[in-house]
Amino acid sequence: MENNKKNWPLWEIFVRSKNGLEHRHFGSLHAADAEMAMENARDVYTRRNEGVSIWVVESKNITASNPKDNGEMFEPAQDKIYRHPTFYDLPDDVKHM
Amino acid sequence: MKSQEKDSRFHGNLYNYILGIADNSLILAQRLGELCGHGPSLETDIAITNISLDLLGQTRSYYQYAAKLAGEDKTEDDIAFLRIEREYKNVLLVEQPNTHFGHVMARQFLFDVYHLMLMERLQNSQDETLVAIAKKGIKEVSYHKRFSSDWVKRLGDGTDESNQKMQEAINDLWRYTDELFDETEADKAMIDEGIGIAVSEMKETYYEKVSEILEEATLEIPERKYFTRGGKKGVHTEHMGYILADLQYMQRTYPNMTW
Numbered sequence: 001m002e003n004n005k006k007n008w009p010l011w012e013i014f015v016r017s018k019n020g021l022e023h024r025h026f027g028s029l030h031a032a033d034a035e036m037a038m039e040n041a042r043d044v045y046t047r048r049n050e051g052v053s054i055w056v057v058e059s060k061n062i063t064a065s066n067p068k069d070n071g072e073m074f075e076p077a078q079d080k081i082y083r084h085p086t087f088y089d090l091p092d093d094v095k096h097m
Numbered sequence: 098m099k100s101q102e103k104d105s106r107f108h109g110n111l112y113n114y115i116l117g118i119a120d121n122s123l124i125l126a127q128r129l130g131e132l133c134g135h136g137p138s139l140e141t142d143i144a145i146t147n148i149s150l151d152l153l154g155q156t157r158s159y160y161q162y163a164a165k166l167a168g169e170d171k172t173e174d175d176i177a178f179l180r181i182e183r184e185y186k187n188v189l190l191v192e193q194p195n196t197h198f199g200h201v202m203a204r205q206f207l208f209d210v211y212h213l214m215l216m217e218r219l220q221n222s223q224d225e226t227l228v229a230i231a232k233k234g235i236k237e238v239s240y241h242k243r244f245s246s247d248w249v250k251r252l253g254d255g256t257d258e259s260n261q262k263m264q265e266a267i268n269d270l271w272r273y274t275d276e277l278f279d280e281t282e283a284d285k286a287m288i289d290e291g292i293g294i295a296v297s298e299m300k301e302t303y304y305e306k307v308s309e310i311l312e313e314a315t316l317e318i319p320e321r322k323y324f325t326r327g328g329k330k331g332v333h334t335e336h337m338g339y340i341l342a343d344l345q346y347m348q349r350t351y352p353n354m355t356w
Contacts, residue, residue: 008138029140032251039244040140043147 011037012062013045014055023055034058107290112166113186113283114293115227116176117329118215119159120187123177124337125208126152127344128195137198144244148205151237158230178348182341183331186281190273192328192337196266199259202248203266209242210306211277214299223291246310253314264316275324278303 008030014023026045031037037056046054065073077083129149136142160173167176190208195201216238219231249267252259278300280288287293308318327333347354 030138031140035247036251039247040144042240043144044140047143047147 008032008036010059011041011056012059013037013041014057015041015045015051016053017051019052023053026050028059031056107286108166110283110286111224111292112163113281114287115159115163115166117186117281117283118219119156119163120185121191121208121212122152122159123156124185124187124340125191125205126150126156127340128191128193129201129205131343132195132201141198145201148241148244151234151241155230155234155237158233162226162230174348178345182333182337185328185333185337185341186331187328187333188273188276189325189328189334190270190277192334192340193270193273194336197262199248199252199262200266200269202245202252203263203270205241206245206249206310207267207270207274207307209238209245210310211274211299211303213238213242214303214306215294215296218294218299222294227292249310249316250314253311253316260315263314267311267316268319271319272323272325274303274307275300275321276326276329279326279329281329 009032010028011031011034012028013026015026016023026041029037029040029044031040034056037058038054041054041056045051126149129145129152132142133146133149134142136145156177157173160176163176164171164173190204193204213235216231216235219227220235222228222231249263252263254260255263278296280295280297284293284296288295304321311318
């Protein structure tokens, strides 16, 4: 982003909405540094009582899979139904599986 | 003195004391509200509006309480919208106009440090309602102070230009800070009752706290020499009339209108 120096870098925001739940990706925003990203995340994403914890990470630090590689990345898993644990007879006493 | 007379004097002083605190929040909320949709970035725009709404929420709690004391079917809206300029007791600092973002943050910072100190002390008031409002408000105000202090440091210790602009903003607004620590008649009466806060005793700590942040921001601490005051007595700067024109327009034009 050399040609875009005037903009603050982009940050990805993860919010945990309740204790016991995991952090989930809520969106992104611009900020000059982590401290500002945290404050902005608080104001932009938790002003309606959405969260109890926030993680911020600069977007450039996230390595994303390339949609171009979707074929080799994901398609081989489509026909491997035996990888799902659905071929077992569960005893009646076991619940919530 | 007859006890009835004493009662009504007490109520009058308490009423004025509450307004003395609440009017600061109302006028600053109005000033920040003017910036809605005009922030320098989407994120700061939302932050400024959040702060405005926090202050407005606090104002409502105070005014509701004051309206109850006033009786005669008075409502919070009457207090907010139907007073004349002289009857507003906010300090001059909060009515100063919005110019650039750094200036807005400097104004906020100089007020927030004071506001947080006041809320901390108000939690020990003898008045239950004020204690409840302070306990709720203190978390909001702590965040306001964190946000504005951060920006003062960021811009003060930023580029040459941002440093210069922040320094000018602090220099410009400095003259309004001493008034924060004036005690009105209502203040004194309520201090005697154990309800009010002796703001004059907060002064030295305030300037220490402010100076600490300014030093961190590599800004010069202005001399404590020339100060302007008057808001607490209802004598405002030329900006106040315009704020009230905006604020009161609907109620003045369509009396008793509701949403």
